[in-house]
Amino acid sequence: MTRMLLSCHDAVFRVGPTTTQQTRYRIMKTIKLILAAATMTAIGAAYVHAQADVIETRQATMKTIGGGMKVLSDMAKGATTFDADAANVALASMAEAAATIPTVFEAEVTEGAKTDASTAIWENWDDFVAKAEALQTAASGASVSDEASLGAAVGAVGATCGTCHKAYKL
Numbered sequence: 001m002t003r004m005l006l007s008c009h010d011a012v013f014r015v016g017p018t019t020t021q022q023t024r025y026r027i028m029k030t031i032k033l034i035l036a037a038a039t040m041t042a043i044g045a046a047y048v049h050a051q052a053d054v055i056e057t058r059q060a061t062m063k064t065i066g067g068g069m070k071v072l073s074d075m076a077k078g079a080t081t082f083d084a085d086a087a088n089v090a091l092a093s094m095a096e097a098a099a100t101i102p103t104v105f106e107a108e109v110t111e112g113a114k115t116d117a118s119t120a121i122w123e124n125w126d127d128f129v130a131k132a133e134a135l136q137t138a139a140s141g142a143s144v145s146d147e148a149s150l151g152a153a154v155g156a157v158g159a160t161c162g163t164c165h166k167a168y169k170l
Contacts, residue, residue, distance in 0.1 A: 052113040058104045068094035076154045087144035095139035101132035116170045131164040
């Protein structure tokens with residue numbers, strides 16, 4: 001009787017010696033679970049990395065524009081020597097970067113890296129794109145030949161930057 005109870009107990013709780021086939025099954029099941037967990041971790045890491053790449057690309061675009069604005073504003077303030085060629089190169093660089101804004105901001109990504117982009121960008125996409133186009137127009141339409149034209153360029157380009165930042169930068 002005791003032997004029969006132990007057999008039933010072993011059958012229900014799988015206690016005691018197992019067959020080679022059962023052991024292989026358990027090992028394979030464990031390996032599959034580990035592989036599934038590793039795959040999910042890798043997918044999650046790739047997703048976060050992809051989001052960070054999107055944000056870093058946007059930030060590089062904005063830093064290009066900001067760098068151009070710094071060149072212009074430093075000249076306008078007298079912090080650096082006036083150089084019409086350098087000012088025009090800065091404006092061209094800003095115009096080129098501004099043209100990419102709709103593309104680099106197309107994906108609504110706000111996690112994965114620190115970002116100052118407001119979700120209002122994607123809620124008001126057409127307005128955001130119009131502001132980016134206004135920056136491109138202002139930067140490509142400006143031409144610096146003297147300090148007076150530099151001041152006009154800084155004012156026009158700076159105004160477009162400001163309206164967009166007020167609405168869409170955290």
